[in-house]
Amino acid sequence: MINERNLPILATLLVFILLYGFGVYEYRGFRDTLVFTNLLTDNAFLIITAIGMTFVILSGGIDLSVGSMIAFIGVLMAYMISSMGLHPAFAIGIALLVGVFFGTIMGVIIAFFEIQAFIVTLAGMFLFRGLAYLINLDAVPISHPFIMALSDIYVPLPGRGGLTFIAMAMLVLLVIGILVARRTRFGMSVYALGGDSHSAALLGVPVGKTIIKIYALSGFYSAMSGVIFAIYTGSAYPLAAVGVELDAIAAVVIGGTLLTGGVGYVFGTFLGAMIQGIIQTLITFDGSLNSWWTKLAVGGLLLFFILLQKGIVVWVKKRAAG
């Protein structure tokens, strides 16, 4: 018997499989494992960001600062490695701490001053992008043997595909995210907060602390995403990842999480991001759309799959009822 609460995820999975099947049927080269592993690698930073975002949205909040955080962390890393001569491993550690630090600050403002997450993180979005500009306006390469070595790690799979370091890091972070969400007290507090924050407080959930932790976690995940993006491109660019916050939110929501909070799964987010990735891939494989048709297609496909997903959920529920 299918649990009703898992239905959106199953529907998302089905949509993903349908899409993939369509690609394999329609395009040359799509059946190669390379396409799938490319999806994992190319969307890794988005998925990582979206995992952090899932916690935020589950709690009924939102974090608009993630895209800027990615750029800021990248530029900061480049500065520490190139200008200060730090070892990348060390620089990554510091960069992650900085991400957590800024996330925590936003969390404190949201929790303590009771200001809405939307605008606090919007200010964060401006601030981090601005800080990135202050460190470095130009795009700079991060050419350090350590970074190169990381980006050269490759576990070949049958076919032409293979798992990169980035993809594997993403999968590990995904598993951690799933465990934290469903198997820790903090995770359950996040769900409770999103379900009804007033009741959560009466049930003894430490609301303030949980909010702070949520934004710290999101800060960590988006900083991690910044690190991954820097490794992915081997460079830092203050204009990187513009608009990623919206892609991440969309991934979370397509993955079945309610924006009002309380309902959803981290794994759904993974599928949501993969669906966005595959839409992009299908459009590229097709290659016949001009600029404006590309935009229409992205929007149209998004709508189509959301409706399809809703349709599946409704249909299964009907079947179960009748």
Add this chain to the structure above:
Amino acid sequence: MSNFVEGAQVVTRPLLKIDNLSKSFTGVQALSGVSLQIKSGEIRALLGENGAGKSTLIKVLTGVYPRDGGDILLDGNAINAADSGHAQRLGISTVYQEVNLIPTLSVMENLTLQHQEKVFGLISWKKAEIRAKALLAQVGLDIDPLRQLDTYSIAIQQLVAIARALSTQAKMLILDEPTASLDSDEIKQLFDLMRRLKAEGMGIIFVTHFLDQVYSITDSITVLRNGECIGTFNTAELTRSDLVSHMVGKSLEELAPSAHDHSIQRERKALLALNNVGKQRYLQPLNLSIAAGDIVGVAGLLGSGRTELCELAYGSVKPDQGEIRLGKHSLTKFSLRRAIQVGMGYCPEDRKQDGIVAELSVRENMILALQASRGWWSPISLSDQQGLVEDMIQRLAIKTPDMDKPIGELSGGNQQKVILARWLITHPALLILDEPTRGIDIGAHHDIIQIIKELCEQGMGLLVASSELEELVMFAHRVVVMKDHHKVSELLGEDISEQAILRTIAS
């Protein structure tokens, strides 16, 4: 100002001691200088009219609201709970007035929230499920703990909340109107449980508006009025009339129900008629007719389909078969707004989710239904609104500093009165009430029943679903008994008595 009537000689020091506690909100002094003491193994009733400050006392006690002044001692140690979680850790377990659980989590998750057992640092849901089932069994519930909480009725949610409060190792248990929507069976079960906990030495504070319950379970009574402690009494030594006069400041005689005539005037023709109305997996098809002036009660056990009957009759859930007529209109295809325009009214059971619009003011909440039926383009002028609202505040004795206060800041019982008033000012031809007197104090209860009777004498029809059989017997002309989502019988006139209803349900 408070006179203490200590119970049997105090040998041990009190488990809980509250001294001179005060709390004010903007415009309201909710508590002023309240003091009381509770021993372990004592069940204390906390009584008072709506808005007397009972819930506030509990929330200050458990750190939900910061206090303005006063001391709280638990086991002789001054405590200052920072929040509800802290209070729990200090040993005070509380079921707050409204069902305060997380609707989007499963029953199991709600029961174990903050108390999960872990294996290798990770929550074990297997253990959680076992524990959840055990807790549910304690309150006599046999439901699927994996289902989402809000798929269950408000009464079941209430029981889950109680079960949850039992899950913590506490010295003090506080129950704020836990019985508001429970049936007699559940209440009995709850009382057995309370007796057991009492025997184990737990101190219990119990808030209710049912005097029967006060006398059957509590050892002592503390009465609050207008935020002040009127006194603490031994239950056995206090007569009902004295108790009521302490609470209301009036004597019981004034409140005694007038003798009720169960007979119906046969000559009137049907106002509301349900012909074979039903919905798959929701309610078995049934017939029902209500004439002007009729008061029809709906009785049944928890989950028997009372609420479903009300929803179908009102039209907020559309039936998939049968026809609903109100007077000369067939409502089956009507929108709710049209139904309200031709005289329907419905006061839902779940006040928090379906009733109040917490952010809006008392005035706005009260005129909402009338305004909605008139449409947005013909607004009720502010002075008319004020007139209507002022009148209702008087008639229902709604306790609020002014009518522009957000309704969410009112006490539970007063919110319920506002929702009732919302429908009364629409002058409905037929009013459907689902648990209308939930959380309403005895004084107001009396007034409301009086108002309802008057309205029916003037030709309104009434459908009341209630788990309080006493209340149904008091004013219904007819009682529909529900069981397993279908109508098993209809009791008429002199057949209506608590025993008869119980017998029908049991058969």
Add this chain to the structure above:
Amino acid sequence: ADLTIGFSQIGSESGWRTSETASIKAEAERRGYNLKFSDAQQKQENQIKAVRSYIAQGVDGILLAPVVETGWDQVLKEAKRARIPVVLIDRGVAADPSLYLTKIASDFKEEGALAASWLAAKTNGRCNIVELQGSVGSSAAIDRKAGFDSLISNFPNMTIIRSQSGSFTRAGGKEVMESFLKAEGGAKNICALFAHNDDMALGAILAMKEAGIRPTKDILVVSIDAVPDIFKAMADGEANATIELNPHLGGPAFDAILASQKGAKVDKWVKANGPLYLPDTAAVEYAKRK
């Protein structure tokens, strides 16, 4: 030959870029090539995805208009491994030149310098300049500014008195110019406007006219790109000079791919710098481009 070529374009953020896309598509069609087009909507990650998809599909060549200069090493290596030649168009990348076939682009720095030298000649090295920068952080903005700055540093009496970002848009150019005029109290103190692209200049011209200031008479206007509308403005006497950024890069790019298939040697940088246009030819040029 029936080539399949992948073209990863940055986006369609300006009229100039739309023209470039149209020109390359037309060239491919003329030659009967199968062009796979992808619009990255200003996102590098989308461009990387597109290039990877082209590799997975096994195209014969890839045109890449990189949104930013860095961060291409990995994906270029993959293309090289798959033996697919990559031609960079309209700007370069900071990667080992062996990773791509050739770069067909103009030099942003030279464009900035060209604008500056025209202005220096026009004003005899005496000028208070206001500058409309492109989007903060974009390489076109950074390099055009750098080229301009380094040239005017030779002229002690040429200074940039105000510089703000107009984000490469007309609306941005107009709003920023308005604030410049307010802050400087009109045109008395401003001798020339240097805009990083024509659209901002066109917006600024509107702002000047609305403030009762005559462009070219009170304030000189020089900008870059050579879009049709700036020629119209020049013809109407409202702009002084523009430097062309050549959008017709399809031909040379395809030629380079063909050449490499035949095993011929290809230059690593095919410079495509355009000339500076002045009002005298504006009417003719406008008619040509319309």
Add this chain to the structure above:
Amino acid sequence: MKKNDFLHKHQKTLAPLLSLVLIILVTASVTPGFLKITFVDGHLFGSLVDILHRGTPTALVALGMAVVIATRGIDLSVGAVIAICGAVTAVLTVNTDWPVWIVILCALGTGALCGLWNGILVSVFNIQPIVATLILMVAGRGIAQMITEGQIVTFHSEVLDAIGNGYFLAFPIRVWIAIGLILLTVIVMRKTALGLFIESVGANVRASRLVGIEARLLVMSAYVFSGFCAGLSGIILAADIRGADANNAGLWLELDAILAVVLAGASLAGGRIYLLLTVVGVLIIQTLTTAILTSGLPVQYNLVVKATIILAVLLIQSPKTRQWLSGLFPKKEGDKKGSTTP
């Protein structure tokens, strides 16, 4: 009682107004001549007038956004709708000889239609507002580019010029248009029961449905209104530069609009909105933008300054800060009154 009420309301209004005045004063002290207003050719001229002039499109968008936010929604598509309506205006002006007012009606109609689309997705298909409007946000620019074929379509029309940059009674015409629409909206919302219904639906849909409010229709009209406002804003923005820039018109304007609504004290969880304060919010944001542009600060500081000031304004407005401050000065009139009322 009455006085206490008044003070209470006052406090909410005071915070945004105070922030606005503060920002203007600080800017004036940094940028000489910022406050100067002169009378040139029969109209007012100066930075403050510029703020009104520049703030108009945002104010219009924020107006529609406020109504949508009241219903517990959000409209991310306004920027794209601006681009579409600008494109419609430009293309119709250039390619047809229709009278201007028909062109304007077509553009406004297009905006409303876009809003209707969003409304249908949200209230009929029950798609979460942020994603429902995200779809048009992405696809809308594509539609706009399709209309303009990717080029900036420039046009010439006296009437549109006047809407973009003309003056009437010393003030920019577009400011008058905005004032008109804002007042009209305020009147409709407050003098009919529409405002009550919208806020009620936003705060508790289930309860609102049960009292007979037709929530679905109401939510749909909120989006239509937002689309209409964005359409008007799109016409003004196109008229401003005498051209339709499909890719850049109204880019990221949705964020400014949302920011303004929230600065005015509304909650994104629906319910109460404050239309006039929203305008103050827009003025705060626009003053900030203009101040940064006139300040002569290097470009890379723009965002940091903006973020810092927004955070400062937010902190000033937070009720917690107020509580904390009144803790420092305990003898405040309002508090004393509150606690002595029986």
